[in-house]
Amino acid sequence: MTDVQPVLSGHNLVKTFGKVVGLNGANLELYPGEVLAVIGDNGAGKSTLIKCFSGAHIPDSGEMFVGGESVTFKSTQEARQHGVETVFQTLAVSPALDIASNLYLGREVRKPGFVGKVFRTLDKKGMRAASKQHLSDLGIGTVQNITQAVETLSGGQRQAVAVARAAAFGSQVIILDEPTAALGVRESARVLQLVKDLRDRGMPVILISHNMPQVFEVADRIHVQRLGRRAAVITPQTHTMNDAVAIMTGALTVDEADQTLGPVGAAA
Amino acid sequence: MSDSAAPQHDLAEEFSSRTSPMQKIQSTLHRYPYLSPLIVLIAAMIIFTLLNERFLLPNNLSLMTQQTVIVGTLAIAQTLVILTAGIDLSIGAIMVLGQMVMANLAVSAGASNVLPIAGQSPVVAIILGILVAMLAGAVNGFLIVKLSLPPFIVTLGTLSIFTALTLILFKARTIQGPEIPDLLKVMGNAFSIGPFQIMYGVIVMLVLYAIFAYILRSTAWGTHIYAVGDDPQAAELSGINTKRVLFSVYVVSGLIIGIAAWITIGRVGSASPNVAPNINLDTITAVVIGGTSLFGGRGTMIGTLLGALIVTVVENGLALAGLDQAYRVLAIGVLVIAAVALDQWIRRVKS
Ligand SMILES: Nc1ncnc2c1ncn2[C@@H]1O[C@H](COP(=O)(O)OP(=O)(O)OP(=O)(O)O)[C@@H](O)[C@H]1O
Ligand SMILES: [Mg+2]
Numbered sequence: 149m150t151d152v153q154p155v156l157s158g159h160n161l162v163k164t165f166g167k168v169v170g171l172n173g174a175n176l177e178l179y180p181g182e183v184l185a186v187i188g189d190n191g192a193g194k195s196t197l198i199k200c201f202s203g204a205h206i207p208d209s210g211e212m213f214v215g216g217e218s219v220t221f222k223s224t225q226e227a228r229q230h231g232v233e234t235v236f237q238t239l240a241v242s243p244a245l246d247i248a249s250n251l252y253l254g255r256e257v258r259k260p261g262f263v264g265k266v267f268r269t270l271d272k273k274g275m276r277a278a279s280k281q282h283l284s285d286l287g288i289g290t291v292q293n294i295t296q297a298v299e300t301l302s303g304g305q306r307q308a309v310a311v312a313r314a315a316a317f318g319s320q321v322i323i324l325d326e327p328t329a330a331l332g333v334r335e336s337a338r339v340l341q342l343v344k345d346l347r348d349r350g351m352p353v354i355l356i357s358h359n360m361p362q363v364f365e366v367a368d369r370i371h372v373q374r375l376g377r378r379a380a381v382i383t384p385q386t387h388t389m390n391d392a393v394a395i396m397t398g399a400l401t402v403d404e405a406d407q408t409l410g411p412v413g414a415a416a
Numbered sequence: 417m418s419d420s421a422a423p424q425h426d427l428a429e430e431f432s433s434r435t436s437p438m439q440k441i442q443s444t445l446h447r448y449p450y451l452s453p454l455i456v457l458i459a460a461m462i463i464f465t466l467l468n469e470r471f472l473l474p475n476n477l478s479l480m481t482q483q484t485v486i487v488g489t490l491a492i493a494q495t496l497v498i499l500t501a502g503i504d505l506s507i508g509a510i511m512v513l514g515q516m517v518m519a520n521l522a523v524s525a526g527a528s529n530v531l532p533i534a535g536q537s538p539v540v541a542i543i544l545g546i547l548v549a550m551l552a553g554a555v556n557g558f559l560i561v562k563l564s565l566p567p568f569i570v571t572l573g574t575l576s577i578f579t580a581l582t583l584i585l586f587k588a589r590t591i592q593g594p595e596i597p598d599l600l601k602v603m604g605n606a607f608s609i610g611p612f613q614i615m616y617g618v619i620v621m622l623v624l625y626a627i628f629a630y631i632l633r634s635t636a637w638g639t640h641i642y643a644v645g646d647d648p649q650a651a652e653l654s655g656i657n658t659k660r661v662l663f664s665v666y667v668v669s670g671l672i673i674g675i676a677a678w679i680t681i682g683r684v685g686s687a688s689p690n691v692a693p694n695i696n697l698d699t700i701t702a703v704v705i706g707g708t709s710l711f712g713g714r715g716t717m718i719g720t721l722l723g724a725l726i727v728t729v730v731e732n733g734l735a736l737a738g739l740d741q742a743y744r745v746l747a748i749g750v751l752v753i754a755a756v757a758l759d760q761w762i763r764r765v766k767s
Contacts, residue, residue: 204653225655240653242643244713249639254655256636268635300443300765 153216155180155352156201156232156321161210163196170196171207172376178321178354183347185363186356188373188396194356195237197373198323201354202234203227215320225254231320235310235327237356243299248272248279250298251313282316283308286342304335311339315346322346323354328362340366360389372396445758446765449707449714452758453722456705456751460726464733471736474611480728481618482606485683487698488724489621489676491706492628493669494699495720499632500645500665501712502560502567507673508695509578510552514677516582518545518600519591519687527595529586538599546674552578553670557663575696582689590688596681604682617679624672629717641665645712701748702727705755709763726751 154177163171171193178184188194199205201212203221212219214230221227227234241250252275258264259271276294283294286308298306307330314322324343328336336359343366346353357363363370364384372379372395380395380402394400445451464471490507497504520528522541528534536544552574559570593601603617632638640661643651652658681687692698706723708715727748734744 202653223655223657224653225657228655234653236653238649238653240650242646242650242654242713244642244646245639250654253639253643253651256639258636267630268637270634270636270639272634297446300446 152179154178154213155215156354157213158197158200158207159211159213161197161200161212162208163193163200163205164208169376170205171200171210173210174373174376175378176201176371178352179369180352181347181350182368183343183353183355183366185367185370186354186373187358187360187363187370187392188379192373192396193376194373195325196376198234198325198354198356199236201227201232201321202236202323203232204234204236228255228317231318232323233314233318233321234323235307235314235325237325237329239306239310241298241306241310244297246295246297247283247301247309248276248294250309251275251279251282251316253313255317278316279312282312286312286315286338303330304332307331307335307339311342315342318351321352321354323356325356326358327355328357328359336362360392363392364389374398442762442765445762449762450716450719450722451707452755453706453719453726457722457726457729460729460733464729464736467733467737471733475613476732476736478606478613480725480732482613482615482683483732484724484728485615485617485621486676486680486692487695487702487727488721489617489624489679490673490695491699491702491720491724492621492624492717493672493676494703495706495708495715495717496628496641496665496669496672497567498645498700498703498708498710499641499712499715500662501648501710502645502662502665503571503700503710504556504567504666504669505571505696506552506556506575506578507669507699508692509575509582510549510670510673511677511680511695512689512691513552513578513582514545514549514674515681515687515691516586516591516689517548518542518677519596519681520586521545522597522600523591523595527591529589529591538597541597542600542678545677546671549674549677550667550670553666553668553673554663556670557666560666561659561663586689588689590686590690593685596687600678601682601685603679604685615683617682620675620679624675625717625721628672632717637661637664642713645714647713698727701752704759705751707755707759709759710756711763714763723755 156178158174158176161171161174174193174197176197186194186197196205200207203224203226206222214232219230242253245253257271257275259269263269264271280294298309301309307327311324311327327339331339340362343353343355355366367384370382370384370392372382372392374396382392391400395402470476490511494504494507518541520530521533521536521544522538523534525534556570556574559565560567603620604615606613606615632641640651640656643654643656644658644661648658680691684691702724703720704710704723705726706715706719706721708719730747730751731744734747
């Protein structure tokens with residue numbers, strides 16, 4: 149049933165922080181063109197899991213594959229080079245820098261020709277114009293000034309900048325770690341719409357969220373993380389929100405053999 | 417939520433856009449951090465001119481640029497370090513080490529304190545002096561990056577170490593001007609433009625300010641310096657190699673300190689291990705008065721230049737006004753506190 153190869157997968161990932169166990173043999177598969185939600189209690193290891201794929205953590209053991217290729221990421225830069233873009237739970241924006249600088253942080257574009265080569269002059273105009281385009285692509289018209297420092301933005305606008313950065317540069321996978329946690333109803337709806345838009349463009353998305361209605365609205369499949377491992381993979385069609393919460397808290401356990409579901413559509 | 421919510425929303429927006437004049441000032445200063453030192457400098461110059469018309473004479477203006485040159489050049493290095501949320505207490509010690517290397521290498525064997533290596537050509541002496549300063553910066557950078565020690569502690573330690581090293585290697589003896597080759601003292605020479613006497617060292621300082629202002633504003637390395645000082649974790653997650661940025665900042669600051677050592681020999685006219693004893697704190701004073709935040713991530717080179725000029729102008733102006741040393745020190749102290757308080761206030765800006 150699963151002749152479709154995952155775009156991103158992890159097998160038996162272990163990550164410890166001294167005595168604290170973050171991941172205890174976790175698996176994850178993300179298939180082309182799907183939204184995979186990752187849910188779980190606080191401390192279940194959701195952020196730790198995706199940080200391995202983002203290059204922010206180096207797993208103690210286990211294997212990771214992106215586009216079928218075995219990968220080991222030693223930095224976020226390396227993950228980005230493989231087309232994996234992440235919006236971290238902490239956003240990872242630089243407050244004192246302006247919006248355009250934040251979008252291009254770590255991958256600045258130099259002016260073409262002699263000036264760029266010898267004087268290493270940044271193409272600020274070009275980066276600003278492109279940033280403006282990216283933001284308006286996402287329907288984020290509320291930011292008037294692209295040279296505004298990020299610290300002068302509201303929480304929702306900052307979130308939008310972080311999401312725009314990932315959406316602009318992700319070529320394989322986009323990972324969003326609780327992107328709506330700090331947002332109001334309207335802004336949350338916009339981010340969810342963005343997730344759907346990305347999927348419609350064929351971009352696979354991993355979405356971490358505590359908000360069950362949101363998860364059940366956008367996810368194709370739902371990865372339930374518990375105690376540093378995957379407890380189950382369910383779908384909005386086969387399970388209810390109550391089932392999901394029961395698996396999350398351990399009230400309901402799923403057989404090891406039934407834990408994985410293939411890509412939606414391939415099964416059935 | 418469509419019909420009834422709309423007017424409410426407009427009301428809220430109207431309310432939030434009603435900013436007070438104070439908020440406007442705050443956000444303007446937030447956007448242009450060199451504005452406050454610029455206003456202070458102009459105000460100080462007006463006041464001191466009113467107190468004593470000799471203040472504005474070409475002679476005195478020329479003198480003030482010369483009085484600024486050592487602190488001003490070193491403050492470029494200090495600005496880079498403070499932008500990364502660090503601090504360098506060993507700047508003066510590295511500068512002294514650098515100039516003693518230069519002077520002892522360049523003079524004849526009879527005049528040098530280290531006979532076997534004396535008598536080098538002045539060019540070799542200057543280059544080696546600058547390289548030693550860069551090496552000292554690299555030592556600071558290594559300890560801060562590799563051992564993850566706080567810059568304050570590391571440079572407090574190397575302040576003593578570099579000072580002791582200078583005394584051990586070169587004794588405490590001053591090398592007098594006549595023994596030093598001209599090229600080492602060339603930065604102290606001046607040319608005239610109309611009634612003004614411009615020292616070569618001042619030109620070099622201004623060129624360095626222009627170069628580093630450009631680097632901070634228009635290169636990726638400059639952007640990364642701000643990002644690392646602003647929020648190192650965010651910078652790391654954004655794909656910046658924060659360790660490499662930090663290390664390179666200390667090495668480059670060593671380069672600037674080495675050039676400052678050369679300028680200092682020219683300005684002072686001799687090479688003494690006891691030159692400019694308060695220079696570390698003076699550079700920090702200039703940086704802070706110039707509007708750069710000690711918490712890192714915000715500040716400008718032009719601000720630091722203005723800060724260094726403010727210190728000179730206030731000291732010079734108060735001296736001309738007949739106030740003695742104690743009052744000048746008092747005035748600088750008040751300025752530092754005011755600058756830090758202003759920075760705290762500006763940092764609280766929110767949209
Ligand atoms: N850098 C770290 N150092 C030490 N312990 C860590 C670190 N990061 C995560 N942990 C620990 O690993 C476990 C999993 O944390 P993680 O942040 O992955 O949880 P989470 O599922 O994302 O939770 P939340 O819903 O609160 O974001 C927790 O016990 C946490 O304390
Ligand atoms: Mg988390």
